[in-house]
C-alpha cells in the first residue's frame with residue numbers, strides 16, 4: 422500500500438465506484454464491504470482514500486501472506502532462474518519473478534518544466550502536501566488527478582489554475598440515466614465501469630481484449646482511459662480558473678516565483694507547477710531490472726509483450742498491473758483488474774510448474 426498511503430493527497434476520493442474498488446482474493450471473502458463490516462466503517466457512496474488505505478492494510482493482514490517489505494534493488498538472470506538483490510544486500514534465488522511494481526517510475530514530466538527546481542515543480546505522483554505548495558499553483562492536465570488536486574487546492578485557500586491542452590474538459594459518467602435502467606444498464610456497462618458504453622463491456626474481458634488486433638486495441642484502451650474528471654468534481658471547480666486549449670511554452674524561475682508563458686502569449690506567475698500529466702509505461706525505467714534483462718524482454722513501445730499468464734519472452738519473468746494493459750486492455754490499470762490478473766497468473770503457473 423506504499424503508493425496509496427504516501428502518494429495521495431489528503432481529501433482524495435477514489436474515482437472508481439465502490440463495486441470496482443474491491444481487491445480480489447480467491448474466495449471473495451475480503452471485499453470492501455467485509456472490511457467495512459469488520460471495522461465498523463460506515464459505507465460511503467464514494468470511497469475515501471483513507472478508507473482504501475485502511476482496507477488494503479486489513480486485506481494484507483487477513484491474507485497472512487508472509488510479506489517481506491524489503492526493497493528489491495536488482496533482478497538479473499541466473500542460469501534458468503533469477504538472482505534478486507535486496508536493499509539490505511541479501512540475495513535471493515528464484516525460478517520465477519512477477520513484476521507488479523506500479524507506475525511510479527513512469528511519471529510523464531513535460532520537457533518545458535525540466536529546468537524548474539523541485540521546489541517549484543512536482544508531479545502529482547510524488548504526493549507532496551498540496552497545502553505546502555504555495556499560495557498560487559498552476560495545475561497542468563485535465564484528468565482526475567489534475568481536477569481533484571485543483572479542487573482540493575481551491576478548498577484549502579490556494580489560488581489554483583488548471584491549464585489543459587484539450588479544448589473542453591471531459592467528464593465521465595455523464596449519461597446518468599443509462600446507468601439507471603437495471604438489466605439494460607448491465608448490458609451496456611460492466612461492473613468495473615472502465616470506459617464508455619459498449620467499450621466498458623468489452624474491456625471487462627481481458628482474455629477477449631488480448632485477441633483484438635493491436636491497432637484497434639490501442640484505440641479502445643486510450644479511449645477508455647482518456648483524460649476526464651468525475652462529475653462530482655464539477656461543483657467543486659466552479660470557482661477555479663480553468664484555461665483549456667492552452668499549452669505552456671516556456672517556464673522559468675524569476676525572483677523566487679515561476680513564470681509561465683502560454684501559447685496565447687499570456688503569462689502566469691505562480692509559486693508552484695503541479696504536473697498531473699500522466700504516465701508512460703517504459704519497463705526500462707524500473708531501475709531494479711538489470712539493463713541486459715530489460716533488453717531481453719520483447720517489448721511494444723516500452724510495454725512488455727506479455728502473452729498468456731502474463732509471461733514474457735524471458736522464461737519465468739511475468740509483468741502484471743499497468744504494464745500488462747497494452748496486451749490485456751485498460752482493466753489492468755485498475756484495482757478491479759486484480760481479479761483477472763491473479764487468476765490468470767496463478768492458473769498459468771499451476772499449469773507450467775515443471
Ligand SMILES: Cc1cc2nc3c(=O)[nH]c(=O)nc-3n(C[C@H](O)[C@H](O)[C@H](O)COP(=O)(O)OP(=O)(O)OC[C@H]3O[C@@H](n4cnc5c(N)ncnc54)[C@H](O)[C@@H]3O)c2cc1C
Nearest residue numbers: 422423424435436437492493521522523709742754755756
Ligand atoms: C492519482 C491516482 C489515482 C488512482 N485512483 C484509482 C482509483 O480510484 N481506482 C483504481 O482502481 N485505480 C486507481 N489508480 C490506479 C492505481 O495505481 C492502481 O489501481 C493500483 O494501485 C495498481 O496496483 P499495483 O499493485 O499494480 O501498483 P501499486 O499500487 O503502485 O503497487 C506497487 C507496489 O510495488 C512496490 N515496489 C515498487 N518497486 C519495488 C521494488 N523495487 N522493491 C519492492 N517493492 C517495490 C511499491 O512499493 C508498491 O507497494 C489511481 C492511480 C493514480 C496515480
